[in-house]
Ligand SMILES: Nc1ncnc2c1ncn2[C@@H]1O[C@H](COP(=O)(O)OP(=O)(O)OP(=O)(O)O)[C@@H](O)[C@H]1O
């Protein structure tokens with residue numbers, strides 16, 4: 001699998017939701033291709049909002065975001081829509097907290113959803129996937145070690161396995177970027193580490209940029225090169241995980257660290 | 270612990286007052302009562318007349334309890350026609366209903382105007398009783414199975430589209446969201462992510478409408494739209510109640526057998 005990489009640049013990005021709530025305030029970020037970025041912050045800090053602006057799931061109100069050759073603008077600017085928006089999205093994989101698999105169909109069919117953009121409508125209608133795409137899906141499953149389950153129903157897999165299928169689905173896109181929104185929040189600690197290691201390996205081996213929202217600070221520090229701390233829609237920390245000490249976390253969280261903020265259940269890093 | 274639970278002044282939050290529904294319930298009951306009385310007066314429920322007719326009825330019922338089994342061979346063509354009408358109508362209407370159901374669900378159709386138009390059309394079709402469709406189609410297309418099939422198809426589409434679009438509405442849209450986030454267009458995302466999820470419920474609706482069609486095809490036959498209904502109309506107008514009795518028995522057996530079969534199949538599906 002060959003993947004090309006793309007830089008992501010936020011310029012003065014704000015998001016105001018239709019109800020008037022400001023989800024993001026004047027964000028400026030530059031994420032070079034191939035980084036592994038962890039995003040932390042309290043519930044409601046804007047982690048999901050930040051991640052979802054990158055593939056246009058949340059439209060930005062002002063400023064602009066560039067993802068490789070694509071640009072997303074605020075209101076008033078040129079809007080990315082239709083085929084152009086879908087092309088951007090085809091380059092950006094997304095992993096969700098609740099896996100978002102079609103549970104009644106096979107694991108393989110779920111992974112093939114990563115090829116929908118590149119597959120003609122009639123092939124999809126008939127379920128007549130190209131052999132190359134099936135092979136691509138299989139090798140994506142191989143990377144997360146779920147190949148033997150390819151023809152099993154997605155619902156028959158454990159949570160950790162389902163999330164790894166979801167990661168394989170993004171790999172089948174041959175993406176430049178993978179966005180993961182609390183990918184381990186529904187998993188137990190050992191499985192969380194397995195899934196985080198998968199993401200880390202994908203980042204290291206394939207050079208795909210990985211941006212991952214995490215609830216647990218120790219996970220974020222351990223698995224990312226760069227840590228971004230959000231508080232009330234603003235970036236309050238941006239640096240190496242190792243530099244993020246307790247005082248930094250107090251700044252991000254507005255309180256001192258508790259056992260609930262770390263996966264391993266002790267209020268230390 | 271126990272003191273804070275029992276002391277009424279310690280509540281951190283004001284307790285909400287229970288909403289009073291008494292007046293609403295009383296009003297609803299009164300309205301229902303008035304409507305019932307109005308309906309009763311309107312159709313002139315005539316108890317003495319019912320008693321008088323009852324004496325006629327007993328002789329007819331005695332005849333009805335003695336089916337003329339010798340009539341059976343003559344009913345076979347009509348019986349088969351009823352079955353064939355039901356099968357063809359079910360097949361055609363399922364094929365037409367599936368895309369319409371996706372257009373009629375908020376979860377799968379992102380265009381509000383198209384959604385409203387499809388739903389309006391479906392509501393219109395559903396508000397017309399099948400027997401009325403049959404009467405109109407018999408007038409337009411002519412007496413026979415074709416008009417019956419067309420009436421059944423219209424009737425079926427309205428049911429399948431409603432039930433399947435409702436199950437789409439209730440379906441978890443997570444996989445669809447993932448497909449859209451991967452760059453799929455809505456139709457592609459719906460086909461790949463939503464269709465597999467509702468297939469069992471769709472199949473179950475199709476079987477259910479097949480059951481309905483067996484019953485409905487006998488009724489719409491009464492207005493000339495083919496099948497056993499035409500036969501019923503014939504024997505009834507000549508007061509041949511022994512023969513009518515056999516036909517009713519046949520319908521009963523057919524419906525029971527097919528219902529059992531489809532119930533068994535549907536259980537396997539879900
Ligand atoms: N569609 C929406 N409409 C209005 N407000 C929204 C919407 N989505 C999110 N918000 C608000 O924007 C803020 C940021 O939400 P976001 O989901 O980005 O937070 P988060 O950091 O991901 O939190 P969590 O850890 O709970 O997932 C929250 O206050 C939330 O209530």
Ligand SMILES: [Mg+2]
Nearest residue numbers: 047048049181
């Ligand atoms: Mg979130």
